[in-house]
């Protein structure tokens with residue numbers, strides 16, 4: 562029923578012509594409950610750790626072809642891990658029915674490289690792509706909740722041409738949007754339902770919507786989560802949102818001090834023809850279904866944008882309309898070092914590189930000297 566192996570990553574092709582290490586090895590070396598990481602350096606450090614573990618297990622049942630195989634962080638990966646076409650045709654892998662090892666692998670992988678997801682408590686969670694992770698949740702909202710939000714948004718008079726990054730769109734987007742902090746939609750019950758369910762799905766933001774700074778942009782290094790204000794967008798027949806990424810380019814994320822970490826897009830109506838959300842690089846198209854949420858991760862745990870999540874809102878056919886609500890979950894970017902700190906770090910790295918080049922005996926002698934000096938210094942305390 563499932564892909565060739567029971568592991569979430571079994572189908573990653575590291576390099577089409579010379580597959581170096583099965584992703585099974587990589588994923589199995591990840592602790593499922595590893596906390597989300599907040600810096601590229603740490604992530605890469607863990608990559609090294611994973612590599613060592615892979616090598617250490619070379620005599621186990623893990624296929625290793627090249628022990629120099631290196632962990633490539635998600636934002637640098639040019640590879641995908643897909644489910645089988647027939648699984649995709651069936652609407653994705655219903656995670657609750659997947660073998661336990663598959664579920665555990667996928668859940669651990671999410672938490673390690675993207676963010677923790679309460680996968681097992683979500684009966685309608687269907688995996689559409691493994692890496693980068695894309696999944697849907699059936700009945701995320703009830704039909705009545707969807708209808709109520711559509712009606713209120715329609716009647717609010719607040720739907721305006723959607724903007725991109727604050728600038729007027731230049732034909733990249735022709736939909737209309739209303740933010741759910743305006744036009745009487747501030748405390749719409751469906752807005753609250755979306756927030757609560759997103760909080761349940763993504764434990765990192767549990768309880769966030771009740772906090773006074775839930776919608777305040779976090780600052781770099783604050784180690785904080787926030788929601789962007791949820792929106793409702795409306796597409797009339799023929800309207801679209803061309804290919805784009807939700808993650809901010811790194812320089813913008815650094816300027817802002819935060820990055821979009823998860824997109825939770827809820828379809829508020831069924832669209833019979835057109836209007837799919839299409840992931841060009843992944844070969845996935847999601848057809849809007851009332852109440853279904855589409856979830857993906859525009860950036861990694863290290864706040865690095867994942868270009869593989871490029872997507873398009875394809876035009877609904879003439880005579881059809883589409884309503885969606887978008888929620889972005891953001892986190893502060895890792896602390897940005899000052900120029901002095903950066904210089905210090907570079908100096909230290911250069912010194913370490915020089916030290917590593919010294920003959921072993923000399924390094925030992927130096928270490929001995931240092932221990933002596935430390936001991937002497939400690940005595941004086």
Ligand SMILES: O=C(O)CCC(=O)C(=O)O
Pocket residue numbers: 794802807826836837838839872873874875885887
């Ligand atoms: O409407 C859709 O299907 C996608 C919307 C979207 O990509 C966005 O609002 O960023």
